[in-house]
Amino acid sequence: MKRLSIIVLMVITLVSLSAAGTSESGNVATTSFNWIEGPSVDGLPGVNPLKVKGNIITAGSSTVYPLSERMAERFKEEGYSGVITIDSIGSGAGFERFTVSGETDISNASRRIKASEIEDAKKIGRNPIEFRVGTDALAVVVSKKNTFIKNATMEELGKIFSTAKTWKDVNPSYPDEPIQRFIPGTDSGTFDYFAEEVFKKNPEPMLSASHLQLSEDDNILVQGIKGSPYAIGFFGYAYYNENADSLNILSINGIEASKANVDNNSYPLARPLFLYSDAEIMKSKPQVAAFLDFYLSYVNEEITKVGYFPANEDELNKARQTWLEATKGAY
Amino acid sequence: MTQRHITHPFGKKHRLHEQVIETILFLCALFSILITVGIAVILVRESFLFFSDQKVTLVGFLTGKTWQPMIDLFGFLPLLNATIITSVIAMVFAIPLGLFVAIYLAEYATDKVRGRLKPILEVLAGIPTIVYGYFALTFMTPLLRSIFGQGTVEIYNTASAGLVIGILVLPMIATMAEDAISAVPQELRLAGLALGGTRIETTFRVVLPAALSGLSATFLLALSRAIGETMIVALAAGAGPNMTFNPFEAAETITGYIVRISGGDVSYNSVDYNSIFALGLVLFIITFTLNLISRKVSSLFYQEYE
Numbered sequence: 020m021k022r023l024s025i026i027v028l029m030v031i032t033l034v035s036l037s038a039a040g041t042s043e044s045g046n047v048a049t050t051s052f053n054w055i056e057g058p059s060v061d062g063l064p065g066v067n068p069l070k071v072k073g074n075i076i077t078a079g080s081s082t083v084y085p086l087s088e089r090m091a092e093r094f095k096e097e098g099y100s101g102v103i104t105i106d107s108i109g110s111g112a113g114f115e116r117f118t119v120s121g122e123t124d125i126s127n128a129s130r131r132i133k134a135s136e137i138e139d140a141k142k143i144g145r146n147p148i149e150f151r152v153g154t155d156a157l158a159v160v161v162s163k164k165n166t167f168i169k170n171a172t173m174e175e176l177g178k179i180f181s182t183a184k185t186w187k188d189v190n191p192s193y194p195d196e197p198i199q200r201f202i203p204g205t206d207s208g209t210f211d212y213f214a215e216e217v218f219k220k221n222p223e224p225m226l227s228a229s230h231l232q233l234s235e236d237d238n239i240l241v242q243g244i245k246g247s248p249y250a251i252g253f254f255g256y257a258y259y260n261e262n263a264d265s266l267n268i269l270s271i272n273g274i275e276a277s278k279a280n281v282d283n284n285s286y287p288l289a290r291p292l293f294l295y296s297d298a299e300i301m302k303s304k305p306q307v308a309a310f311l312d313f314y315l316s317y318v319n320e321e322i323t324k325v326g327y328f329p330a331n332e333d334e335l336n337k338a339r340q341t342w343l344e345a346t347k348g349a350y
Numbered sequence: 351m352t353q354r355h356i357t358h359p360f361g362k363k364h365r366l367h368e369q370v371i372e373t374i375l376f377l378c379a380l381f382s383i384l385i386t387v388g389i390a391v392i393l394v395r396e397s398f399l400f401f402s403d404q405k406v407t408l409v410g411f412l413t414g415k416t417w418q419p420m421i422d423l424f425g426f427l428p429l430l431n432a433t434i435i436t437s438v439i440a441m442v443f444a445i446p447l448g449l450f451v452a453i454y455l456a457e458y459a460t461d462k463v464r465g466r467l468k469p470i471l472e473v474l475a476g477i478p479t480i481v482y483g484y485f486a487l488t489f490m491t492p493l494l495r496s497i498f499g500q501g502t503v504e505i506y507n508t509a510s511a512g513l514v515i516g517i518l519v520l521p522m523i524a525t526m527a528e529d530a531i532s533a534v535p536q537e538l539r540l541a542g543l544a545l546g547g548t549r550i551e552t553t554f555r556v557v558l559p560a561a562l563s564g565l566s567a568t569f570l571l572a573l574s575r576a577i578g579e580t581m582i583v584a585l586a587a588g589a590g591p592n593m594t595f596n597p598f599e600a601a602e603t604i605t606g607y608i609v610r611i612s613g614g615d616v617s618y619n620s621v622d623y624n625s626i627f628a629l630g631l632v633l634f635i636i637t638f639t640l641n642l643i644s645r646k647v648s649s650l651f652y653q654e655y656e
Contacts, residue, residue, distance in 0.1 A: 226420055
């Protein structure tokens with residue numbers, strides 16, 4: 020009996036100790052927009068990153084990742100002292116964190132938010148707003164060692180990424196070697212986009228293909244494609260740009276992925292890149308508003324260095340307008 | 351279960367701090383058991399969610415040859431197959447080598463040599479597996495490709511991952527097997543030699559059979575380590591389920607799939623997400639069974655020497 024009472028006593032002590040340990044030191048929330056300083060840029064208030072306090076949490080598309088990373092770096096170079104997290108987990112998982120668990124302040128996406136995801140967001144009291152930040156020309160790439168394919172029609176892409184077993188099945192003049200496919204994982208916006216454009220939203224033929232490797236990590240895809248002349252894959256243009264010395268990009272329907280062709284909408288696989296946030300988050304966490312302001316003000320100075328293409332000026336202005344409306348009355 | 355009691359010669363005194371210490375120790379033991387039970391409960395519960403999905407059947411899961419949850423194909427054979435291939439390659443490489451290292455260390459090496467070799471082996475055991483993963487991808491794969499040709503060996507392949515898992519479990523096999531061999535009583539060796547056996551005959555005909563229980567337990571534990579190995583296969587074996595027996599082709603193992611899916615890229619309530627728990631449960635059952643067998647084997651072959 021005595022032993023039992025001692026055990027009970029110990030358990031109570033342990034529990035109370037651990038409870039004491041978890042009581043959080045209250046979060047100091049600063050809700051002031053005192054970072055607004057200097058001349059306004061394209062209608063948005065000027066940002067002084069030195070005065071921005073607090074952390075920012077973002078997650079989502081691996082395609083948008085290099086761009087957001089570059090913008091965050093510049094934000095820090097100019098004096099931002101907080102921590103900004105950017106997780107590269109795919110658009111779908113990014114929305115999941117933004118709309119279901121509500122862990123993130125900003126969601127990066129290489130596709131538009133789905134109606135079902137907006138529904139989820141409303142359930143946790145969030146109202147996603149969209150900021151267009153740029154354009155990607157989805158790159159279909161092969162190894163530099165591949166000498167036989169330079170161009171593919173949309174129809175050929177359909178064969179290459181589904182039923183064709185060997186290259187010969189695509190075009191009789193190609194070698195009789197199995198096609199090795201390296202494509203983004205099923206939860207990525209890039210996968211969705213490709214399935215939508217090439218397979219009319221039905222991913223089944225793509226997933227039933229043989230010699231298929233899927234990864235959310237675009238660098239794994241790059242490694243794989245570099246490895247064999249008979250490998251092919253696709254991902255955001257920035258990853259091609261970074262590995263242009265070992266990869267060849269195919270033109271689609273005879274159209275090259277270039278700034279001119281993206282601007283005039285003739286490249287068939289050009290797609291928008293987005294950030295999503297919420298007006299309430301931007302008001303209650305001014306650092307998020309500051310980062311978005313900074314992003315929209317300077318994205319065009321960085322985007323080509325990262326390897327993407329500037330969004331159409333009208334779209335960018337629309338995003339800036341969205342920002343102004345979201346923060347109305349906050350400063 | 352036997353309980354040992356040391357009776358105090360001067361009768362039992364109640365000392366509070368003794369009891370406190372005993373209780374703390376008991377709670378620690380209880381805690382580790384609770385963790386294990388908790389893991390098992392979660393695995394079973396989440397797997398149940400997976401199997402209660404209408405699209406999933408147990409038979410389809412166990413016999414299907416295609417794993418592609420997004421389009422409702424839930425056959426786990428390709429994943430299991432890749433796991434078996436990498437583990438078998440690892441064992442074929444590591445068991446003979448590890449055994450010979452152990453024999454050398456236990457029977458032939460002088461104290462000085464053993465003192466040098468053992469720390470080196472232990473360093474090998476201390477390398478993080480992520481480093482082994484990149485070693486497989488950037489050294490082993492190019493090596494295989496230069497031997498067998500760029501055309502035969504794919505950039506991600508199970509052979510490279512398997513060989514490097516072999517390197518990973520080598521020190522474990524060598525040290526545990528050495529312990530088993532060293533535990534054989536000296537009298538047996540002397541008897542073998544006295545009967546006219548050479549040193550190598552004594553080692554292989556007398557010492558190794560006597561150490562069989564310890565050795566088999568070692569191999570089974572190493573196998574279960576190889577099956578559970580994750581980082582190496584995630585990096586080097588491939589990132590797509592593929593039903594193939596060719597070790598030079600890419601194929602994703604059970605652990606590799608779990609890593610890829612839990613790497614953040616799947617929705618929490620989807621069947622894909624629940625599937626990783628079912629696969630985790632399968633892994634748990636496999637390694638648990640292997641560990642049980644290994645215990646059984648060691649008691650089965652166990653011989654008492656006087």
